[in-house]
Amino acid sequence: xxxxxxxxxxxxxxxxxxxxxxxxxxxxxxxxxxxxxxxxxxxxxxxxxxxxxxxxxxxxxxxxxxxxxxxxxxxxxxxxxxxxxxxxxxxxxxxxxxxxxxxxxxxxxxxxxxxxxxxxxxxxxxxxxxxxxxxxxxxxxxxxxxxxxxxxxxxxxxxxxxxxxxxxxxxxxxxxxxxxxxxxxxxxxxxxxxxxxxxxxxxxxxxxxxxxxxxxxxxxxxx
Amino acid sequence: xxxxxxxxxxxxxxxxxxxxxxxxxxxxxxxxxxxxxxxxxxxxxxxxxxxxxxxxxxxxxxxxxxxxxxxxxxxxxxxxxxxxxxxxxxxxxxxxxxxxxxxxxxxxxxxxxxxxxxxxxxxxxxxxxxxxxxxxxxxxxxxxxxxxxxxxxxxxxxxxxxxxxxxxxxxxxxxxxxxxxxxxxxxxxxxxxxxxxxxxxxxxxxxxxxxxxxxxxxxxxxxxxxxxxxxxxxxxxxxxxxxxxxxxxxxxxxxxxxxxxxxxxxxxxxxxxxxxxxxxxxxxxxxxxxxxxxxxxxxxxxxxxxxxxxxxxxxxxxxxxxxxxxxxxxxxxxxxxxxxxxxxxxxxxxxxxxxxxxxxxxxxxxxxxxxxxxxxxxxxxxxxxxxxxxxxxxxxxxxxxxxxxxxxxxx
Ligand SMILES: Nc1ncnc2c1ncn2[C@@H]1O[C@H](COP(=O)(O)OP(=O)(O)O)[C@@H](O)[C@H]1O
Ligand SMILES: [Mg+2]
Numbered sequence: 094x095x096x097x098x099x100x101x102x103x104x105x106x107x108x109x110x111x112x113x114x115x116x117x118x119x120x121x122x123x124x125x126x127x128x129x130x131x132x133x134x135x136x137x138x139x140x141x142x143x144x145x146x147x148x149x150x151x152x153x154x155x156x157x158x159x160x161x162x163x164x165x166x167x168x169x170x171x172x173x174x175x176x177x178x179x180x181x182x183x184x185x186x187x188x189x190x191x192x193x194x195x196x197x198x199x200x201x202x203x204x205x206x207x208x209x210x211x212x213x214x215x216x217x218x219x220x221x222x223x224x225x226x227x228x229x230x231x232x233x234x235x236x237x238x239x240x241x242x243x244x245x246x247x248x249x250x251x252x253x254x255x256x257x258x259x260x261x262x263x264x265x266x267x268x269x270x271x272x273x274x275x276x277x278x279x280x281x282x283x284x285x286x287x288x289x290x291x292x293x294x295x296x297x298x299x300x301x302x303x304x305x306x307x308x309x310x311x312x313x314x315x316x
Numbered sequence: 317x318x319x320x321x322x323x324x325x326x327x328x329x330x331x332x333x334x335x336x337x338x339x340x341x342x343x344x345x346x347x348x349x350x351x352x353x354x355x356x357x358x359x360x361x362x363x364x365x366x367x368x369x370x371x372x373x374x375x376x377x378x379x380x381x382x383x384x385x386x387x388x389x390x391x392x393x394x395x396x397x398x399x400x401x402x403x404x405x406x407x408x409x410x411x412x413x414x415x416x417x418x419x420x421x422x423x424x425x426x427x428x429x430x431x432x433x434x435x436x437x438x439x440x441x442x443x444x445x446x447x448x449x450x451x452x453x454x455x456x457x458x459x460x461x462x463x464x465x466x467x468x469x470x471x472x473x474x475x476x477x478x479x480x481x482x483x484x485x486x487x488x489x490x491x492x493x494x495x496x497x498x499x500x501x502x503x504x505x506x507x508x509x510x511x512x513x514x515x516x517x518x519x520x521x522x523x524x525x526x527x528x529x530x531x532x533x534x535x536x537x538x539x540x541x542x543x544x545x546x547x548x549x550x551x552x553x554x555x556x557x558x559x560x561x562x563x564x565x566x567x568x569x570x571x572x573x574x575x576x577x578x579x580x581x582x583x584x585x586x587x588x589x590x591x592x593x594x595x596x597x598x599x600x601x602x603x604x605x606x607x608x609x610x611x612x613x614x615x616x617x618x619x620x621x622x623x624x625x626x627x628x629x630x631x632x633x634x635x636x637x638x639x640x641x642x643x644x645x646x647x648x649x650x651x652x653x654x655x656x657x658x659x660x661x662x663x664x665x666x667x668x669x670x671x672x673x674x675x676x677x678x679x680x681x682x683x684x685x686x687x688x689x690x691x692x693x694x695x696x697x698x699x700x701x702x703x704x705x706x707x708x709x710x711x712x713x714x715x716x717x718x719x720x721x722x723x724x725x726x727x
Contacts, residue, residue, distance in 0.1 A: 145634065145721045165638055173636025180724075184631045186320075188327035198635045200319070244635075 095119040095142060095252070095284065099151035102137055102307075111137050113307040114151070119300075121156075121251070122282040124275065128295035129304035135288040136256055138304065142286060143254040144172055155252060173201055177245025177283075179255035179274075185229040185237055185244075191216060192225040195244045208247060215243035219273055235266030242273050246281070253277070253285045259294055271297055317641055321648035324621065331617050336657045338613045339704065342606040343661025343696045348668045348686070350695075353599055355687040357592050363525065364588070365581050366465035369432075369554035370563040371570070372584055373418060374577045375410035412576050415550035422555060427566055431555045432459040435537050437544040440506040443495040450491060451532050452505065454540025463556040466521065466534070472499045473519025481536040486519035490530035508545050607699060610657075611707035614650055618711040622646060629715055630723035643716035650708020651701065658700035662693050 095118065102112040111134045119125055127135050140146035141153055144160035152159055155175065160168055185194045192212055199208035216225050219239035221232075229237050238258060245253050255274065259267035271294055278285045287298060295301050303311040325332045412418065415433060422431045435454040440447065457475045461467045467475045470486065478484055485503070487495075497503055499520055504512040515535070522529055541547050557563060563580035571578035582589055622629075629642055669686040676684060 140721055145719075145724075169633075169636045169638045171636075172634065178631075178634045184627060186323075186628050186631065188323040189320075197632070201636050201641070 094121045094156060095286075096154045097142070097151070098153075100138075100141065100148050100153060101150045102134075102141060102146075103149045111307050112141070115307075115309060116151075117302070117309065117312065119284060119286065122278075122284055123300055124278045124285045124287070124298045125300045125302060126287045126289060126295040126298035127302045127304055128289050128292065129310075131290055133304045134307040135290070135304055137307075139254055139256050139286065139288045143176055143178065143252070144168060173198055174248055175251045177248070177250040177253040179238070179241050179245050179253065179258045181257040181260040185240055187229050190226045190228055191221060191232065191240045194229070194240055195247055197244060198248050212243070212247055215246055216240070218276075219243050220269075233266075235262050235269060238262060238266070238270050239273065242270065242277070246277055246283075249281060251284060253283050254288075255285070256288045257290070258287070259289065259291065267291075267294070317645040318648055318652075321645055321652060324625070324645070325649055325652060328621065331621070332653065335613055335617050335653050336660060339610050339654060339657025339700050340660035340664055342610040343658050343700045344665035344668055346603055346606055346699065347662060347665025347692055347696045348672070349599060349602060350692045351665070351669045351686040351688060352672070353595050354689070354692070355685045357595070358687060359684045360588065361581075362465075363523070364585050365560060367523065367525075367528070368581055368584060369463050370557045370560050370581055371555040371567045372579050372581070373412060373553040373555065373570075373574075374579075375412045375551060376575060376577050410551060410577075411546075412550045412553065415553070418553055418576075422553070427557050427559070427562060429556045429558045430459070430462040431553055432456060432463045433537070433550040433553045434460070435541045435544070435546065435549055435551050437540060437546070437551075439533075439543065441495065441533075442504040442506060442512065443497055446495050448494070452485075452540050452543065453532055453534050454537035455534060456537055460554075463554050469521045469523045470519050471522055475519070475534075477518040478534065478536050481538045483513060483515040483539065484518045484535060485515045486521060486534045487517055488529040488532045489520055489522040490526070491533070492517065492520055494530065505543060507543055513543065603699070607703045610700065611703040614653060614704050614707040615710060618646060618650055618708050619714075621649070622711045622715040625715070626718065626723045626726070629718055630720040633718075633720040639716040642718075643712050646712030646715050647705065647708050650704045650712065654701040654704025654708075655697075657704070658697040661700060662696055665693075665696065 097115055097117050100112055100115040101110065103110045115138070127138060129135055137146070141148055142155075144155070147161045152161065155171075158171060160171065163171060185191075186197065189197070192209075195212040195215060196205040196208055199205045199212075213222070213225060216222055219242055221236060221239055221243070224232065224236065229240070232240065238261075242258075245255075253274070258270050258274070262270060274285055274287065275297065277283060285298075287294070289295050300312070300314040302309055303313075412433075419431075419433070422428050432455065434456075437452050437454075438449055439452045441450050455478070457478045461475050471489070473486060475486070478486060487497075487503075492498070495503060497517055499517050502514050502516050505515055507513050521534075538547075541549055557566065560581075564582060567578045567580035567583060632642060632645075633639075666688065669688060673684075673686045
């Protein structure tokens with residue numbers, strides 16, 4: 094469960110408020126999309142929800158943990174075990190194979206050997222069972238994003254945060270990524286927060302938060 | 317993080333290789349240069365010690381006055397003569413005041429491994445048309461070879477040939493060549509009253525030191541003092557100690573209670589040792605230069621790598637890698653480069669030293685050794701690894717301080 098309380102985020106001098114006093118909750122296991130036009134503050138909100146950034150005022154808690162109050166070790170342990178990230182530009186390490194990329198979170202704790210079967214299974218699930226030893230440069234954009242999805246799932250995180258994961262993909266590949274996210278959500282009961290500016294993807298989530306200029310314009314849950 | 321560090325290095329083979337070459341070259345130059353200098357110095361010192369012993373006792377330079385030369389006259393006639401002009405100047409040959417006290421002392425001293433007294437005098441030599449002066453050094457061959465390396469420099473004949481005494485000499489190679497005399501032939505030494513004393517050349521030595529090779533004749537001590545009319549006199553005692561490092565304190569101690577001049581080998585060669593200080597300075601200077609260049613190279617390349625890897629740093633941080641681990645990631649790269657470079661450099665340095673030495677020995681018959689002291693190699697490795705660590709630290713630290721959000725926002 095994610096709790097957002099009077100969240101404000103401002104940048105620069107003179108200060109411009111990007112997020113203007115947001116309060117909402119995301120129950121455990123929900124698939125939420127945050128959508129809105131470019132510049133509406135989606136990415137800023139996602140970073141705040143996902144421990145990457147700290148609020149100017151207000152608070153964000155994940156299962157009652159406030160990342161703004163954690164020390165470096167606690168924060169990174171928390172990220173490693175509880176959060177999976179998927180970015181628009183897939184962000185794989187170019188010198189590692191698909192499998193090694195998926196195992197990176199486990200390698201942090203020297204558990205990459207133990208997690209190898211699961212990593213292979215995940216790569217199978219995203220349709221890359223034959224390409225586990227390929228380098229990112231030997232994979233297509235869609236395939237790279239699927240590796241990133243597998244990597245975000247490796248530690249069985251409670252939360253997945255995805256920022257425009259379909260942004261750089263064509264419709265077919267974008268839809269495939271979307272389906273994988275939905276499947277992971279169904280299988281592992283993971284809370285998924287998906288940021289997108291494309292309505293077609295936003296609509297596939299069970300809840301849709303519509304952001305306009307840093308304010309929640311609408312918040313709809315499928316009946 | 318070693319796994320990732322190695323992958324990083326392998327993914328930019330050319331850059332890594334360039335740094336490796338830089339470090340290896342730097343290290344090998346250090347090793348070669350240090351080995352060469354220390355080897356040359358050790359050689360020189362060995363020469364000095366082996367020829368002059370560890371401690372050298374000589375008579376003090378005396379000024380001549382009517383009083384201290386009156387013993388050349390018959391004591392009974394003491395009052396029957398008068399100086400027209402008082403004798404003055406310095407004695408030509410300084411001699412030790414009471415050599416027998418020294419012999420007793422030295423033979424009982426537990427620091428002393430051996431000693432050999434000698435008598436040396438300037439003589440005039442003739443051979444056919446050639447006439448020149450030389451230093452005639454009278455020694456006890458058996459004792460002399462215990463305290464110096466003279467024997468090993470003898471290229472024809474042997475030191476023991478002088479043992480019986482008599483008119484036999486072993487000459488410096490250049491001196492003999494100048495006189496045009498071969499081993500087995502004879503020269504004339506001009507005696508006190510101008511008589512020509514034939515001496516047979518029984519051997520030939522070459523020390524590689526010009527001042528000695530073209531100036532010195534060795535003979536038995538009795539022969540040398542006979543020619544000079546100075547029977548029983550000793551001009552020098554060469555002492556060999558068990559521990560050469562004690563030479564200086566021992567010489568200082570002895571000279572305090574002796575009228576004679578007592579010098580350790582390093583005191584006697586202070587000038588040469590001053591040169592070695594300058595050599596040390598030069599070498600350290602070059603070493604610092606090499607370290608700076610290598611460090612700068614590592615610093616540069618790692619800075620570039622860090623910059624190119626910003627995005628990866630952001631991912632690693634978002635996956636839970638802490639800043640300490642990012643620091644490790646890049647520091648490890650510096651360390652790996654430094655260590656492999658150092659090992660290559662040490663091997664290269666050894667090979668250069670080895671082949672240069674062979675080459676020197678083959679063309680010049682020189683006995684200079686290039687020092688292959690493990691300490692130099694250890695120093696080289698430590699220097700290379702240390703400077704790569706230091707040089708890597710700055711970019712690595714910069715990388716570790718980047719937060720993922722800063723990196724992502726920059727794009
Ligand atoms: N670090 C920053 N400094 C200043 N302004 C920022 C910063 N990050 C985002 N903004 C501004 O906040 C607004 C929202 O940005 P962002 O959250 O990226 O929007 P979205 O993801 O919806 O396109 C934009 O006007 C952007 O210029
Ligand atoms: Mg955005």
